[in-house]
Every structure is written in structure tokens, then in C-alpha cells.
Amino acid sequence: MSNENSSKDVKIPKSREIYYYVLMGHIYYWINNLLLKRLKSNSTIGNNNLQDNQNNQNQTNETRLKLDIIKEIPGSDITKNIEIMSYIPENSLNNRILDATKKGSPLITIGDGSKPRVMITAGVHGNELPPQIAALKLVNYLQNINLRGTIYIIPFIAPVASAENSKLFNNENLNLAADVTGSPTNMAFKIAQNLDITSLADCHGTSTDPAKTSVIYYPSIKSSKIAVYINRKSHSTLLALAQEPGMLITLCNLHEIPSVICEVESPDGVASPESIEVSYNQMKAFLSYHHVL
Incomplete structure (x- = not known):
């Protein structure tokens, strides 16, 4: 394996950078809310005709779900992880996805390929369970609704680590290996x-410093706008990213894919209904920001 970035220096954002990007995120949030209120106010006129048009559109814009397998990533039997399985209801869709993990990492596509195209990932650390469970819950929810755009979900980036309830994949921290x-x-x-x-949005659990439910943004206006929105909608603490080159969202942001990390407080290797719901709400807030739902 070779590194795409030769430097492994961690860049710590300065306090003035943090203030600036948080301020920009909040300004966007306020402006966006103001515009939405005005649009809702103006839409009261002729609302019946608008509703008819939306109904007609929904009848022809059915959500489509596709399951692919990233076979270059080693697969494993997730059902061996009893803690994960205790929170995943048995149904045909979940069974298909879990069966796919035996052959590689499942990639679920929901939508028709149109923009915006957004992606949610989970399982970078196999023992951070709430986001992985929440991702399957989200897939089940999304298959029954119409979307404005396309959603891609990778619920188990490293099935081997998830099956073993292990933070590491082949003794490697994948959050430092993107x-x-x-x-x-x-x-x-x-x-x-x-x-x-x-x-x-790369979704994690956390039990180490700062060990709090949070949304972490890369120091850029686009990333901070997403993070502030999730912060306001899901009551997640807003944090700035220490830019480690090996992090998935660092690499994404450096290549013009605005990204954030969503973290839910949870002990390693276990989940709870509360932590799963918090992670689920963070994911939905991310989708709501992009007006996909």
C-alpha cells in the first residue's frame, strides 16, 4: 500500500479560524431559515394547485433501491456480532444487506442518480456500533419515500472489523488510513x-476525549455550514477538525467533497436505543441540509 499524501503532520485550526467558520455557518443557517419562511408564506397562494402538482410528481418519481458489493474490501459475517444483531430487525432488506457483507462492503443506492448525490458512511471503526445500526434503520426508512436526489450509504466500511467488534481492521486504524x-x-x-x-457524512461513535455527541467540521465554509445545520437540528456539539491527512473527511474536503464527521457518545462495542436514535437523527439532519428528503 502507498500513501497518497506523503506528510502525516496534523494541522490544528487556529482560534480565529474556528470563530470565522462557525460564524459563517451560523449566518448561512439564519439566512436559509429566513428564506424558507418567506417561501412558505408565499406558497399559501395557489397551494392547492401546488399540492396537486407535487402529488403528480411523486406518482412518477418512485424511489429506487440498489444494492452493490465493494468486493475489493474483504467481507465477513456481521451476524456473528451479537450486539449489532440485537438491534437489527429481521426483514428481507436487512437480510440482503447482511448477506452481502459476507462478500464485501455493501453500497446501497437510493434514488435515480440525480443530484444532489450525498453519501453516508459508517463502520470506519468496527466497534462503534450505533451509526452502523442507524444506517440500516435509515435505509429501511428511505426505501419508502420519494427523494430529491440520490443517497449512497455504506453501513459497514470494514465488515471484518464490524463482525469482530474491533476498532482496528488488520491492526490498522482506518480513520488514519484514507x-x-x-x-x-x-x-x-x-x-x-x-x-x-x-x-x-462519516458517522462514528465516541468514548474517548471529548467523548460527547458532536459534529466535526473541516475548516472550510462549505463544511462548517453543514456542521452548523446538524448542530442546530440534532443538538450535537460543534467541533473543529484537527486535520489528520489519513481521515476520510480530510481527504474528501481536500478534493472538493464537503464533508463532516457525526459522532454519538457511546461506549465501544455496545449500542443502546438512545445512541442509535441520536446517530439516526444526525444522518437525517445531514440529508435535510441538502434538501434530499
Whole structure:
């Protein structure tokens, strides 16, 4: 394997940078809310005709779900992880996805390929369970609604680590390996590039410092706008990213894919209904920001 970035220096954002990007994110949030209120106010006139048009559009714009397998990533039997399975209801869709993990990493596409094209990833650390479970819950929800755009979900980036309930994949921290050619996180990045993804949310659990439910943004206006929106909608603490080249969202942001990390407080190797719901709400807030839902 080779590194796509030769430097491994971690860049810590300065306080003035943090203030600036948070301020820009909040300004966008306020302006966006103001515009939405005005649009809703103006839409009261002729609302019946508008509703008829929307109903007609919904009848012809059915959501489509496609399941692919990233076979370059080693597969494993997720059902061996009893903690994960205790929160995943048995149905035909979940069974298809879980069966796919035996052959590689599942990639679920929901929508018709139109923009915006957004991606949600989970399982970078196999023992951070709430986002992986929440991702399957989200897939089940999305298959029954109409979308404005396309959603790509990778619920288990490293099935081997998830099946073993392990933070590491082949003794490697995948959150530091996105710039390593051939690693699962590097493959996820390249898939995002090839699909011309508009934006990406990488979802984690956390039990180490700062060990709090949070949304972490890359120091850029586009990333901070997404993060502030998720912060306001899901009550997640807003944090700036220490830019480690091997992080998936660092690589994405450096290649013009605005990205954030969503973290839910949770002990390693376990999940709870509350932590799953928090992660699920973070994912939905990310989708709502992009007006996909």
C-alpha cells in the first residue's frame, strides 16, 4: 500500500479560524431559515394547485433501491456480532444487506442518480456500533419515500472489523488510513469521487476525549455550514477538525467533497436505543441540509 499524501503532520485550526467558520455557518443557517419562511408564506397562494402538482410528481418519481458489493474490501459475517444483531430487525432488506457483507462492503443506492448525490458512511471503526445500526434503520426508512436526489450509504466500511467488534481492521486504524491506497476508507473515498458525490457524512461513535455527541467540521465554509445545520437540528456539539491527512473527511474536503464527521457518545462495542436514535437523527439532519428528503 502507498500513501497518497506523503506528510502525516496534523494541522490544528487556529482560534480565529474556528470563530470565522462557525460564524459563517451560523449566518448561512439564519439566512436559509429566513428564506424558507418567506417561501412558505408565499406558497399559501395557489397551494392547492401546488399540492396537486407535487402529488403528480411523486406518482412518477418512485424511489429506487440498489444494492452493490465493494468486493475489493474483504467481507465477513456481521451476524456473528451479537450486539449489532440485537438491534437489527429481521426483514428481507436487512437480510440482503447482511448477506452481502459476507462478500464485501455493501453500497446501497437510493434514488435515480440525480443530484444532489450525498453519501453516508459508517463502520470506519468496527466497534462503534450505533451509526452502523442507524444506517440500516435509515435505509429501511428511505426505501419508502420519494427523494430529491440520490443517497449512497455504506453501513459497514470494514465488515471484518464490524463482525469482530474491533476498532482496528488488520491492526490498522482506518480513520488514519484514507490516504493509503487500497485501504477500505481509501476505497470509500474513491467511490465518492467516481460517483461525483456532492457531500459526505462519516458517522462514528465516541468514548474517548471529548467523548460527547458532536459534529466535526473541516475548516472550510462549505463544511462548517453543514456542521452548523446538524448542530442546530440534532443538538450535537460543534467541533473543529484537527486535520489528520489519513481521515476520510480530510481527504474528501481536500478534493472538493464537503464533508463532516457525526459522532454519538457511546461506549465501544455496545449500542443502546438512545445512541442509535441520536446517530439516526444526525444522518437525517445531514440529508435535510441538502434538501434530499
